[in-house]
Amino acid sequence: MEDGEHNGNGGGSGRNVVDIYPLSRYYFGSKDAIPEKDDSLADRIQRLKASYAAHGLRTCVEGVLLVELFQHPHVLLLQVKNSFFKLPGGRLRPGESDIEGLKRKLSRKLSLDESCMNDEWQVDECIGIWWRSEFETLPFPYLPPNTRRPKECRKLFLVRLPRNRQFVVPNNLKLLAVPLCQIHDNSKTYGPIISGIPQLLSKFSFNTIHD
Amino acid sequence: MVATTSVNMYPLANYTFGTKEPKMEKDTSVADRLARMKVNYLVLFHHSYHITIGFPNNADVQEHNHPHILLLQIGNTFCKLPGGRLKPGENEIEGLKRKLSSKLGANSPSFQQNWQIGECVAVWWRPNFETAMYPYCPPHITKPKECKKLFLVHLPEREFFAVPKNLKLLAVPLFELYDNVSRYGPVISTIPQQLSRFQFNMVSS
Numbered sequence: 001m002e003d004g005e006h007n008g009n010g011g012g013s014g015r016n017v018v019d020i021y022p023l024s025r026y027y028f029g030s031k032d033a034i035p036e037k038d039d040s041l042a043d044r045i046q047r048l049k050a051s052y053a054a055h056g057l058r059t060c061v062e063g064v065l066l067v068e069l070f071q072h073p074h075v076l077l078l079q080v081k082n083s084f085f086k087l088p089g090g091r092l093r094p095g096e097s098d099i100e101g102l103k104r105k106l107s108r109k110l111s112l113d114e115s116c117m118n119d120e121w122q123v124d125e126c127i128g129i130w131w132r133s134e135f136e137t138l139p140f141p142y143l144p145p146n147t148r149r150p151k152e153c154r155k156l157f158l159v160r161l162p163r164n165r166q167f168v169v170p171n172n173l174k175l176l177a178v179p180l181c182q183i184h185d186n187s188k189t190y191g192p193i194i195s196g197i198p199q200l201l202s203k204f205s206f207n208t209i210h211d
Numbered sequence: 212m213v214a215t216t217s218v219n220m221y222p223l224a225n226y227t228f229g230t231k232e233p234k235m236e237k238d239t240s241v242a243d244r245l246a247r248m249k250v251n252y253l254v255l256f257h258h259s260y261h262i263t264i265g266f267p268n269n270a271d272v273q274e275h276n277h278p279h280i281l282l283l284q285i286g287n288t289f290c291k292l293p294g295g296r297l298k299p300g301e302n303e304i305e306g307l308k309r310k311l312s313s314k315l316g317a318n319s320p321s322f323q324q325n326w327q328i329g330e331c332v333a334v335w336w337r338p339n340f341e342t343a344m345y346p347y348c349p350p351h352i353t354k355p356k357e358c359k360k361l362f363l364v365h366l367p368e369r370e371f372f373a374v375p376k377n378l379k380l381l382a383v384p385l386f387e388l389y390d391n392v393s394r395y396g397p398v399i400s401t402i403p404q405q406l407s408r409f410q411f412n413m414v415s416s
Contacts, residue, residue, distance in 0.1 A: 016331070072350040126216070129407040141407035142385050145277050155408075180347050185397075192390075199401045202334045202346035 018124075018160060018204050023067045023074065023177050025164045031112060033172035036080060048135045048151070055094060058152040061102040062089030063159040064127065064197060067177055068208040074177035075197060077190075078109065078169070085176075085190050087156070099123050102157055110175070112168040124158040127200040130193055139193060154193065156200065163209065217410050218329070218365065220278060223382055225369045231318050233377035276413050279382040280402060283314065283374070290381070290395055292361065304328050307362060315380075317373040324370070329363035332405045335398055344398060359398065361405070368414070 038044035052058060064087065065076040077085045088109045092101040103121045108114045130139040132154075133147040143150060169175045183190050184198040282290045293314040297306040308326045316324045335344040337357035348355055374380045385403040392400045 070350055073347070126408045128404055140386070141389065141404040142277070145384075145386060179350075181345070181349060184346065196401070196404045198346045199333060199404055202405075203331045 015125075016204050017207055018066065018158070019207050019209050020066045020068045020073060021161065021163050021209055023069045026067065026161075027164075027166045028175060029112075029166065029168045030171040031168050032170065034108070034170040035172070045135050051091075052135075052151055057150060059092045059098075060089060060152065060154045061092060061098050061105065062087035062154065062156050063102055063106050063121075063123070064156055064201070065159045065161055066201075066206070067161065068206070069177060069179070071208070072179050072181060073201070073206050074179050075183065075194075076167075077176050077178050077194065079174040079176055080172075082174075085194060087194065098126070098155060098157070102159075106159070109173070110167050110169060112166065120162070122160040122162070124160050126155050127158050128156045128193075128196065130154045130156075141196075156193070156197070158201070158204075216408060217412060218363065219412050219414050221366065221368050221414050223279065226366075227371045228380060229317070229371065229373045230376045231373040232375065234314065234375035277384050277386065278406070278411050279384050280388065280399075282381045282383055282399070284379040284381055285377075288394075290383075290399065292399065303360065303362075307364075311364070314378075315372045315374060317371055325367075327365040327367070329365050331360055331362050333361040333398070333402070335359040335361075346401075361398070361402070363406075363409075 038047060048058065066073045067076065068074070076088070078088055079085055088106050089102060090105040090108075092098065096104075102123055103119065106121050107119045111119050113119065128141065130141055130153070131143050131147070131150045132139045132152040133144050133150055135151050139152075139154065167175060178190075180198040180201070183195050185195060187195040189195075281293065283293055284290050293311055294307060295310040295313070297303065301309075307328055311326050312324055333346065335346055335358070336348045336352075336355045337344045337359075338349050338352040338355050340356055344357075344359065372380065385406070388395055388400050389403040390400060394400075
């Protein structure tokens with residue numbers, strides 16, 4: 001990101017600078033598959049409905065992890081079955097905080113040691129929240145009017161990566177680094193939540209550390 | 212992480228709107244504006260815009276407690292956020308306050324509005340003189356032509372706005388803006404996502 005005349009923010013400019021490191025700094029390995037819970041979309045909806053009946057509002061937390069490649073920020077996405085893309089994350093357990101839950105999920109999907117006791121994830125601010133009034137319907141970035149009992153709330157968090165790290169991914173998933181310019185406005189391939197990430201990140205200024 | 216994510220919002224009925232002398236828009240279309248930008252490029256190239264939040268206290272149940280954004284409408288269709296171009300060397304916050312007073316402030320000097328500018332919620336870049344803007348500076352662009360920053364403005368419980376006669380001030384609900392690129396353009400139609408992380412406290416009197 002160029003320095004100079006287009007630097008400077010109003011309000012809390014220090015916070016809005018994010019250091020990112022080249023993709024080449026990171027090691028990618030694989031571990032045993034974590035089987036997907038559902039075979040079909042219908043199964044998934046049924047499972048979510050049963051879960052809602054038991055636990056109420058489903059809160060999911062997801063991490064936006066960034067690396068640099070070709071002078072442009074890239075987001076790390078997991079790809080399931082060569083088609084479906086998702087962010088690393090998942091559902092919170094009852095009573096679990098957003099941050100604890102996200103760290104737990106990140107370790108489960110991206111680390112060799114899933115206990116995350118030794119894992120140090122730096123979870124930064126929440127950058128966006130999406131709401132679903134029914135499990136079958138599209139998510140919206142606000143509580144849809146007339147929705148008294150939303151079924152799902154999904155929170156996206158910026159995660160600051162250290163200068164290097166080992167990513168160990170279940171072998172039924174692929175971990176990809178996708179440039180912001182490719183996901184921007186591309187709801188058809190990535191869905192509304194992932195394709196909206198560049199707009200949620202726009203206030204940040206990315207500082208690539210090369211040394 | 213000390214982000215202030217809580218924002219107070221007051222009913223639209225708390226605010227009074229009057230009119231003032233027309234403020235002629237320098238450009239009546241995007242093409243005009245691009246032509247002008249080209250000429251001024253070397254001297255002035257930062258823009259700042261803002262958004263304000265309020266919510267209506269009307270009988271329509273659908274819109275109850277749903278945040279609305281104030282937009283200025285020029286002519287019959289073109290909507291924009293209150294704001295404008297910075298002077299060379301001008302501080303962003305000072306410039307935004309200046310523009311807000313110019314577009315929405317009452318003319319009398321005894322009535323100085325004290326605008327409370329909150330955090331920046333979005334930044335858009337225009338790499339070339341074509342119309343497309345992006346929420347990132349595209350790779351290999353070293354001299355973008357325009358930078359547009361959106362700031363959240365915290366409105367006080369009550370306020371008087373004076374709108375130039377040639378403009379209309381609209382309060383538009385977030386659900387109307389979301390995904391509505393054809394009507395509002397890519398910058399305004401994506402504001403709902405950028406506001407999604409805030410918790411809006413509806414304060415009714």
